[in-house]
Every structure is written in C-alpha cells, then in structure tokens.
Amino acid sequence: EAAVTQSPRNKVAVTGGKVTLSCNQTNNHNNMYWYRQDTGHGLRLIHYSYGAGSTEKGDIPDGYKASRPSQENFSLILELATPSQTSVYFCASGRQGSNERLFFGHGTKLSVL
Amino acid sequence: GDSVTQTEGLVTVTEGLPVMLNCTYQTAYSDVAFFWYVQYLNEAPKLLLRSSTDNKRTEHQGFHATLHKSSSSFHLQKSSVQLSDSALYYCALRKNQGGSAKLIFGEGTKLTVSS
Incomplete structure (x- = not known):
C-alpha cells in the first residue's frame, strides 16, 4: 500500500500567524494534492502539483500557497491564518492518468483561534 | 465547469436491507474516470x-456501480448492508488536464447502518 505521511496531525494556530502543513510520499508519484474537508462541502481541492517545482491552483486557492521542492514533498502554507481556515486538511498522491487512484494521508486537523 | 453532485x-438504512x-x-471531457471513495471514522x-x-458494472466489497454516460450517473449500490458499512462515501471524477489529473469530489453521503 502506498504511503502518504502528513505532519503535524493536529495544529492550533493563532489568527494572523503562519502555518505550514507538510506532506511526504514514498510512492514516486508525480501528482500530489491538498484538499480540505468541511461538513456539507466534502473534499475541496486547494492546490496540486504534477512534479517537483510545479504548483497549480485548485478550486479554492485563496489564502493558501503551496510548495513542491522535491518529488516526495508537498507543503501547504497559510501565510496569514484566519478562523475560516479551521478544517481538516488531506494530502494525496497519485500517478498520472485519469483512471489512477489517489492515496491519502491521515489528515491534519487545524484550528485557527 | 466540472462538477459531481x-x-x-x-442516508440511514437498517442492516440487511439494500441501499x-x-x-x-457534469463534464465536457471525454478522458475521465469515476470513483467511489469511502472514509471510515477518523x-x-x-x-x-x-x-x-x-x-459496465464494477464491484468491490459487495458494493457495485455502473457508469451511465447517457444519464451522467454513477450510483453506488449494495444489496444487503452491514453495520461495518457505516461511513462517509464520496463520488468523484478525475480528468486529465495538462500535466496533471484533477480529482473532483461530490459533497459526500454519510451512510449510517442501524441494527
């Protein structure tokens, strides 16, 4: 089973502070994704990447940045965290191709106070 | 744009009954695939x-679904649910776009199976 590891598992941040969520995959997948999960909205795509050095905006990118310094690592950055960004964040990786499945990390629960 | 509904x-169902x-x-792309993901608590x-x-019908773990492009549907079915099927279920579509393949999820359906 492909492995995707997120850190931290839980994070409490203050409004206006900077938050970095990290994701590591050992699957050698080109594609990586950041989603947030909120009741009533499901999983919404924030940013994604198709290889080291690339980042693309997803459906709700405002207030978030992403960084893909290597094939294995993909970070989500909240420069100025707001309470509306309180959520559960999932990282995922997958091979290129529409029929390829994604493998998800266990999620990061972020609370912005 | 592309969307999944x-x-x-x-959904609440009694154990042993179908669901x-x-x-x-909605999508205008032809190079797409459809998925059901399941998320158990935590x-x-x-x-x-x-x-x-x-x-074409596809099956796994007692669940099955058939993609019907004529009606733009990919419903998930099971003939006899178990308590262990209680979970959050997401329908999703993935399309090739440039150098990547986005996965777009629906809002999710929480299935609760009662005894």
Missing part, C-alpha cells in the same frame, strides 16, 4: 471502486 447528505447512494456529474479516504467504461 451527491443529493443525499445523510443506493446517488451520484451525478481514517483517510480510500478507494472503493472505479470505472471509466460506459455501461
């Missing part, structure tokens, strides 16, 4: 089943 936010979770979609979403072939 799951009309039921919450169908609805999923419809776990990560994981693949339940997938399909990209029109009118």
Whole structure:
C-alpha cells in the first residue's frame, strides 16, 4: 500500500500567524494534492502539483500557497491564518492518468483561534 | 465547469436491507474516470471502486456501480448492508488536464447502518 505521511496531525494556530502543513510520499508519484474537508462541502481541492517545482491552483486557492521542492514533498502554507481556515486538511498522491487512484494521508486537523 | 453532485447528505438504512447512494456529474471531457471513495471514522479516504467504461458494472466489497454516460450517473449500490458499512462515501471524477489529473469530489453521503 502506498504511503502518504502528513505532519503535524493536529495544529492550533493563532489568527494572523503562519502555518505550514507538510506532506511526504514514498510512492514516486508525480501528482500530489491538498484538499480540505468541511461538513456539507466534502473534499475541496486547494492546490496540486504534477512534479517537483510545479504548483497549480485548485478550486479554492485563496489564502493558501503551496510548495513542491522535491518529488516526495508537498507543503501547504497559510501565510496569514484566519478562523475560516479551521478544517481538516488531506494530502494525496497519485500517478498520472485519469483512471489512477489517489492515496491519502491521515489528515491534519487545524484550528485557527 | 466540472462538477459531481451527491443529493443525499445523510442516508440511514437498517442492516440487511439494500441501499443506493446517488451520484451525478457534469463534464465536457471525454478522458475521465469515476470513483467511489469511502472514509471510515477518523481514517483517510480510500478507494472503493472505479470505472471509466460506459455501461459496465464494477464491484468491490459487495458494493457495485455502473457508469451511465447517457444519464451522467454513477450510483453506488449494495444489496444487503452491514453495520461495518457505516461511513462517509464520496463520488468523484478525475480528468486529465495538462500535466496533471484533477480529482473532483461530490459533497459526500454519510451512510449510517442501524441494527
């Protein structure tokens, strides 16, 4: 089973502070994704990447940045965290191709106070 | 744009009875595939089943779904649910776009199986 590891598992941040969520995959997948999960909205795509050095905006990118310094690592950055960004964040990786499945990390629960 | 719609936010079914979770979609792309992911409490979403072939039934863990492009649907069904099927179910479509392949999820349906 492909492995995707997120850190931290839980994070409490203050409004206006900077938050970095990290994701590591050992699957050698080109594609990586950041989603947030909120009741009533499901999983919404924030940013994604198709290889080291690339980042693309997803459906709700405002207030978030992403960084893909290597094939294995993909970070989500909240420069100025707001309470509306309180959520559960999932990282995922997958091979290129529409029929390829994604493998998800266990999620990061972020609370912005 | 592309979208996936799951009309039921919450479905409650008695153990042993059948269930169908609805999923419809909109997309103009032809190179797409469709998925059902399941998420158990405090776990990560994981693949339940997938399909990209029109009118072909796909099955896994007692669940089945058939992609019907004529009606833009990919409903999930099970003939006899178990207590362990209680979970959050997501329908999703994935399309090739440039150098990547986005996965777009519906809002999710929470299935609760009661005894």
